[in-house]
Amino acid sequence: MRWLKDRINAYVQRTVANALAHATPKPEPKAFEPALDILVNKYGYGRTLELKLPVAVDGKPVPWYTYPALEYFEQLDARGLRIFEFGCGHSSLFWANKGAKVTAVEHDPAWFEKMLHRSSRLEKLILREGVTEYAGAISEIGGEFDVIIIDGVWRNQCARAALPHLSAGGCIVLDNSDWYTDVAEFFRGEGFLQVDFSGFGPINIYCWTTSLLVRSNSILNGRLNHPRPVGGIEACRGSNW
Numbered sequence: 020m021r022w023l024k025d026r027i028n029a030y031v032q033r034t035v036a037n038a039l040a041h042a043t044p045k046p047e048p049k050a051f052e053p054a055l056d057i058l059v060n061k062y063g064y065g066r067t068l069e070l071k072l073p074v075a076v077d078g079k080p081v082p083w084y085t086y087p088a089l090e091y092f093e094q095l096d097a098r099g100l101r102i103f104e105f106g107c108g109h110s111s112l113f114w115a116n117k118g119a120k121v122t123a124v125e126h127d128p129a130w131f132e133k134m135l136h137r138s139s140r141l142e143k144l145i146l147r148e149g150v151t152e153y154a155g156a157i158s159e160i161g162g163e164f165d166v167i168i169i170d171g172v173w174r175n176q177c178a179r180a181a182l183p184h185l186s187a188g189g190c191i192v193l194d195n196s197d198w199y200t201d202v203a204e205f206f207r208g209e210g211f212l213q214v215d216f217s218g219f220g221p222i223n224i225y226c227w228t229t230s231l232l233v234r235s236n237s238i239l240n241g242r243l244n245h246p247r248p249v250g251g252i253e254a255c256r257g258s259n260w
């Protein structure tokens with residue numbers, strides 16, 4: 020792990036030094052070490068680069084969302100939530116491990132077979148290779164879902180197929196919303212509030228956005244704990260609060 024941290028550290032220092040070439044005064048390279056430690060070691064970014072899989076620092080599967088989104092969902096009590104996911108993966112395992120009832124659809128037969136061996140905690144994992152069958156899988160399962168995750172292929176079709184199956188207080192998770200602006204715009208047009216979580220995430224060397232789309236009566240109300248940011252500092256109420 021040390022070699023990986025050294026490589027990332029060198030890359031960050033080169034990038035920052037180039038961006039701040041004309042800054043006065045110039046910060047010392049060691050000034051970046053605490054931030055680097057949070058990203059590489061506390062978030063587990065170093066391990067994701069090593070394994071090429073979205074995992075936490077302890078190796079447990081996490082969704083391939085941005086770290087700000089992951090922090091938000093980590094504090095959520097997901098027990099009993101009915102979740103449908105377009106595109107199975109580590110996110111499916113993450114939600115199931117948090118006690119949610121997860122059904123997922125996948126379009127890639129090879130990836131489906133790999134996930135099938137790890138899906139014992141899922142309610143159901145299905146393979147649908149065509150666009151109509153894939154987007155229509157949520158209707159095939161039937162009923163309403165508290166959370167619908169759109170993180171696979173054919174996202175425009177999935178968005179429209181999802182809406183009739185979202186519970187009254189349900190919410191949508193749309194990953195890569197900075198790319199799929201038309202999908203995000205569709206939900207906003209249907210009266211959803213878009214909450215964006217932008218930043219770094221597992222594996223990737225660039226930032227992106229994971230969005231939560233909610234109605235005012237979201238089922239998440241009352242299920243969230245107080246935020247505890249990774250690498251944050253402790254604070255308490257005082258006379259000058």
